[in-house]
Amino acid sequence: MNTVLNDTVRDTDVLPERIKHFPFPFSGDIYRYSANVEPSRKIITTEAGAWGGRLVHIDEHYLAELKDRDEVLERDPSRLQVLPHMRPAVWDAISTLLPALVEEYPDTLSFAREGNSCRWRNSLQDLDVEFTIGDDTSLPMGPLRFLGSQIQDDLVFLDHRQDALWLDAGVVTFAADWSVGFDVGMKFMEVHHPVPRVKEEKIASRAEQFLMRLQPGEQYRRTNWTLTIDRRLDTSTETYPDWAHDRITIADDPALPDRLHLRVEVQHMIRLPHSGAVLFMVRSYLLPLSDIARVPVWRENMGRVLAELPDDMAEYKGIIHYAKAASDWLLAN
Amino acid sequence: MTATALQTKFHPVLEGTLQLEVTNVSAQTDSITSITFGDPLGELLPSYVPGSHLVVQYGTGANAYSLTGAGNAPREYAISVLRVEDGAGGSLAMHALSVGDRVQVSRPRSAFAPAATAKHHLLIAAGIGITPVLSHARYAAEWGASASLIYVHRPGTGAHVQDARDLLGSGLTECTDRGSFQEVLTRKLTTQRLGTHLYVCGPADFMDSVLEQARDLGWPKGLLHSEAFSAAALDDGQPFAVNLARSGITVEVPAGVSLLETLENAGLSIPNMCRKGICGECAVPVLRGVPQHRDLYLTDQEKADNTTMMCCVSRSLDPELELDL
Numbered sequence: 001m002n003t004v005l006n007d008t009v010r011d012t013d014v015l016p017e018r019i020k021h022f023p024f025p026f027s028g029d030i031y032r033y034s035a036n037v038e039p040s041r042k043i044i045t046t047e048a049g050a051w052g053g054r055l056v057h058i059d060e061h062y063l064a065e066l067k068d069r070d071e072v073l074e075r076d077p078s079r080l081q082v083l084p085h086m087r088p089a090v091w092d093a094i095s096t097l098l099p100a101l102v103e104e105y106p107d108t109l110s111f112a113r114e115g116n117s118c119r120w121r122n123s124l125q126d127l128d129v130e131f132t133i134g135d136d137t138s139l140p141m142g143p144l145r146f147l148g149s150q151i152q153d154d155l156v157f158l159d160h161r162q163d164a165l166w167l168d169a170g171v172v173t174f175a176a177d178w179s180v181g182f183d184v185g186m187k188f189m190e191v192h193h194p195v196p197r198v199k200e201e202k203i204a205s206r207a208e209q210f211l212m213r214l215q216p217g218e219q220y221r222r223t224n225w226t227l228t229i230d231r232r233l234d235t236s237t238e239t240y241p242d243w244a245h246d247r248i249t250i251a252d253d254p255a256l257p258d259r260l261h262l263r264v265e266v267q268h269m270i271r272l273p274h275s276g277a278v279l280f281m282v283r284s285y286l287l288p289l290s291d292i293a294r295v296p297v298w299r300e301n302m303g304r305v306l307a308e309l310p311d312d313m314a315e316y317k318g319i320i321h322y323a324k325a326a327s328d329w330l331l332a333n
Numbered sequence: 334m335t336a337t338a339l340q341t342k343f344h345p346v347l348e349g350t351l352q353l354e355v356t357n358v359s360a361q362t363d364s365i366t367s368i369t370f371g372d373p374l375g376e377l378l379p380s381y382v383p384g385s386h387l388v389v390q391y392g393t394g395a396n397a398y399s400l401t402g403a404g405n406a407p408r409e410y411a412i413s414v415l416r417v418e419d420g421a422g423g424s425l426a427m428h429a430l431s432v433g434d435r436v437q438v439s440r441p442r443s444a445f446a447p448a449a450t451a452k453h454h455l456l457i458a459a460g461i462g463i464t465p466v467l468s469h470a471r472y473a474a475e476w477g478a479s480a481s482l483i484y485v486h487r488p489g490t491g492a493h494v495q496d497a498r499d500l501l502g503s504g505l506t507e508c509t510d511r512g513s514f515q516e517v518l519t520r521k522l523t524t525q526r527l528g529t530h531l532y533v534c535g536p537a538d539f540m541d542s543v544l545e546q547a548r549d550l551g552w553p554k555g556l557l558h559s560e561a562f563s564a565a566a567l568d569d570g571q572p573f574a575v576n577l578a579r580s581g582i583t584v585e586v587p588a589g590v591s592l593l594e595t596l597e598n599a600g601l602s603i604p605n606m607c608r609k610g611i612c613g614e615c616a617v618p619v620l621r622g623v624p625q626h627r628d629l630y631l632t633d634q635e636k637a638d639n640t641t642m643m644c645c646v647s648r649s650l651d652p653e654l655e656l657d658l
């Protein structure tokens with residue numbers, strides 16, 4: 001293993017793209033939950049580069065991640081849920097996100113719409129499809145699965161009724177230890193029930209108030225993070241037996257710096273313009289500690305955050321068994 | 334159908350307001366005129382949620398008008414305006430518009446949305462109150478949802494009567510006097526199937542009366558919807574002044590401009606993130622005066638203490654505040 005732990009790596013030009021665009025989430029040595037929402041598309045510069053200029057981001061993992069999602073859905077169709085009243089919201093997301101994608105990648109994608117007839121071309125996938133908004137049969141795999149096959153983000157749809165938001169649809173193949181099949185039909189506050197501190201600190205209720213006041217056209221985002229062993233996006237509750245055991249053994253694994261990844265979710269929240277549903281998009285980025293360590297400030301920040309993180313948060317995030325090993329490695333030297 | 338014929342671009346949404354062109358003006362009745370606005374370049378306008386309104390600027394004022402379309406990737410925004418001779422002037426200004434005029438409008442704002450889970454939509458409108466309800470009826474037709482409408486209008490003076498007939502067919506009940514409306518209303522309120530949502534728009538006393546009768550007949554609050562213009566928006570607020578004790582300067586905060594923006598313009602750097610009153614980053618210490626707290630961050634106790642305010646959304650109840658900045 002040859003990891004650069006050299007404080008003189010300052011010239012970000014030598015860093016690979018995956019590090020330069022990584023949304024490093026820590027701005028200091030202490031991390032606590034907060035209502036960390038901000039307007040979307042604002043570019044954030046980091047020690048290594050920048051991220052955040054786009055609502056939807058396509059990167060070098062595009063094809064691999066979409067293949068991964070497709071396989072997960074083949075194995076376990078319950079990762080896609082649409083309560084019947086959310087059909088308009090799904091079509092609304094298609095009519096909103098495809099043109100937004102084209103705005104960001106005009107050279108590789110194109111979308112044209114005449115009335116409800118649409119044509120979508122995606123040269124990254126060698127795809128040319130025509131479909132009709134509102135007609136589920138015009139997309140053989142179904143509208144939500146289709147949308148999920150075009151962008152790397154997981155998608156969650158919330159209906160606003162009775163002064164609450166209800167998680168009533170979604171395609172979520174890359175959940176960080178939760179399950180859309182379990183959460184579908186729940187209220188926003190119920191969804192956040194397992195999270196420590198957020199009730200006492202009123203973070204979830206404030207977030208819900210904020211989301212209920214979102215007007216169409218407004219776009220906000222936040223980041224969330226955890227640690228994941230290996231480049232595994234599917235860490236859903238359903239596949240727990242496949243990945244949970246690694247959490248016990250990783251601390252003593254000499255390959256920890258390459259196997260252990262900082263997992264950052266860039267979450268976008270938008271009010272869909274026609275259905276009025278709230279769309280929650282979760283884009284997950286994984287970067288191994290060995291890459292984090294190539295940016296000296298990141299190495300130190302993350303090492304200190306992990307060393308300081310209170311047990312209840314570490315327990316909830318499922319990192320309590322190895323957070324210290326990770327922190328020790330990051331802070332060594 | 335060729336690809337180029339399908340090529341469309343979306344209207345760039347510039348900081349929430351759009352400059353549109355009047356594309357059509359037509360009289361609905363003697364006192365109600367329909368006006369449509371389009372993008373000067375003919376591009377698609379942002380979609381909207383049924384029941385949304387548009388804030389249209391006129392001279393120094395601005396008025397909210399309900400959009401009458403379904404809101405699905407529209408080429409035009411359509412409103413219908415009742416002329417009010419002794420009003421604030423908005424309706425007269427709208428009636429004076431002609432094709433080709435440019436107007437500044439807000440993005441559509443949603444404050445009267447249909448319930449996605451409704452088994453049936455019972456729409457009730459009086460007079461010009463037909464406008465948002467027509468939008469609901471169109472949306473129901475778009476998605477094959479079940480809807481019916483009771484429309485109260487005086488004979489010969491109802492707007493969009495033909496539209497309503499075409500859309501709803503036998504689902505439309507027209508009433509032309511109070512007595513027959515009361516009869517229909519009582520019958521409808523007592524015979525709806527489970528899961529029906531009620532939407533009402535019209536004069537304030539009309540809405541109050543319908544809602545009260547529905548509640549008296551046992552309709553739960555969650556099934557009742559009434560048009561409330563701009564309830565979803567934070568209003569511009571009153572102008573006030575802030576005296577910055579440590580900097581030794583006083584700056585004016587105009588209506589429609591936040592305290593945070595004002596402080597930034599004055600050269601101060603205030604930490605901030607959401608600019609929406611939820612993240613808690615932009616707290617500023619208050620030395621004197623009573624802030625008008627409009628944030629979601631401070632607790633009720635903290636708000637009552639009046640020693641801290643979130644300057645991105647909160648304003649002042651007093652003409653002047655003193656801040657420890």
Ligand code: HEM
Pocket residue numbers: 033034035036037156158167177178179183191192194195198203204207208211222224225226269278279280316317
């Ligand atoms: C818009 C829709 C949102 C949805 C659908 C959503 C959903 C979720 C879900 C499913 C979890 C995992 C819960 C579990 O362990 O079972 C979670 C965790 C969490 N959410 Fe949300 N969330 C949303 C927005 C927000 C917002 C706006 C905030 C804060 C401002 C927030 C704060 C949190 C926090 C702090 C956690 C714990 C994360 C961790 O430590 O890994 N969420 N959320």
Ligand code: FES
Pocket residue numbers: 604605606607608609610611612613614615616628630643644645646
């Ligand atoms: S900037 Fe977030 S509360 Fe003011």
